[in-house]
Amino acid sequence: MAAFTRPQLAPRSRLAALLGRSLVTPLVPADYLELINPLRFTRDLRGRIEQLIDETADARTLVIRPGRGWQAHRAGQFVSVGVDINGVRHTRCYSISSAPERADGCFSITVKAVDGGRVSTHLVRQARIGGLIHLSRADGEFVLPEGPAEPLLLISAGSGITPVMSMLRSLATRDATVDIVLLHYAPTTADTIFHDELQALAARWPTRLRINLVKTREAGDASLQGHFRSEHLHRACVDWQTRQTYACGPRALLADLESIWSAAGQAARLHSERFQAALAPANAGATGGEVRFSRSGRLAQADGSKPLLEVAESAGLAPAHGCRMGICHGCTVKLKSGCVRDLRSGQLHSDSGELVQICVCAAAGDVEIEL
Ligand SMILES: Cc1cc2nc3c(=O)[nH]c(=O)nc-3n(C[C@H](O)[C@H](O)[C@H](O)COP(=O)(O)OP(=O)(O)OC[C@H]3O[C@@H](n4cnc5c(N)ncnc54)[C@H](O)[C@@H]3O)c2cc1C
Ligand code: FES
Incomplete structure (x- = not known):
């Protein structure tokens, strides 16, 4: 419930959030206008949930009215959806299930709740009409070609x-x-x-x-x-x-x-x-190690198969990310020392200063990354 109702629904809550923000960032006119209409005047792209349709016992369609800045998708593309759960922003990709030709200016995503899944369970079980979500623009290459249609x-x-x-x-x-x-x-x-x-x-x-x-x-x-x-x-x-x-x-x-x-x-x-990265066959000899997050000073133990993004999240960090499957580069961070394994190819990376995608890389021994 938190993500969809917290700052966005009640004007009083939005005011409180704005005052909080003013303590850390100078406010601009758009911040005040956001109080009046969060879809039209916000600095980020957001959408309002207009309708919820239960498709099966564990899948639900969310019809979303996007705010200013949205551009029509091509059939087959996906959108990144950000929700705040217990004060932490989580981002996942969802394919758009509606046609771009939809006449009411809305689009839909259809989410299946994954066992133990943070965002899918939240969207399927807790989303409420009127709630706001954070959006990216539609993206992806999985689209029908333009021009004469082949079978x-x-x-x-x-x-x-x-x-x-x-x-x-x-x-x-x-x-x-x-x-x-x-x-x-x-x-x-x-x-x-x-x-x-x-x-x-x-x-x-x-x-x-x-x-x-x-x-x-x-x-x-x-x-x-x-x-x-x-x-x-x-x-x-x-x-x-x-x-x-x-x-x-x-x-x-x-x-x-x-x-x-x-x-x-x-x-x-x-x-x-793909909804999940294609992984290389598990390497029986892969061992993890101690992960040191250099900026926050946190430490965690990791096995050789868990993506460092999940290791960081388990350690209480909230690294930026998008697709969680190695396509958007939204999770890239600097490797300070040690070695990581790319779980898609099995390739090892150990150059200090190299940028690594932590959603598809696991520790290969002790490692320090800039987080
Ligand atoms: C381009 C793209 C389009 C997508 N479109 C859709 C869509 O239209 N509808 C939809 O329901 N999902 C879609 N997904 C998957 C979605 O982004 C999430 O991965 C999924 O909802 C699980 O997120 P979570 O936060 O609930 O699970 P997490 O908390 O991230 O993970 C919980 C557990 O579930 C496992 N898991 C993660 N993702 C999946 C998955 N997809 N299937 C099975 N197990 C998984 C994890 O390994 C982990 O063990 C898409 C993904 C991509 C990359
Ligand atoms: S989150 Fe997209 S590449 Fe890692």
């Missing part, structure tokens, strides 16, 4: 449907004449995010959209059931090698697709979106 194969699993849904909604809004096959995986019908809307789209667009909603934990069509297998491709989409394919889902699914597309010589036709 598409969309593959997703779980919450990986979100960028795909933005693409489908956009194509439907524009009444695009492209041939589309969707292959989507979820444990059960009740867990399938956007289940009814997908069925309705397919019914409305029978000659252009074929949807295959595969259940991994529910009986159904025996030839298209369970987790992804290469036979599913042949069953759902015989001409998969000739289509542009957009895929979003867990690491294992994306790894399978990448090896199938590479083996078929079609790697260039596969476009993947």
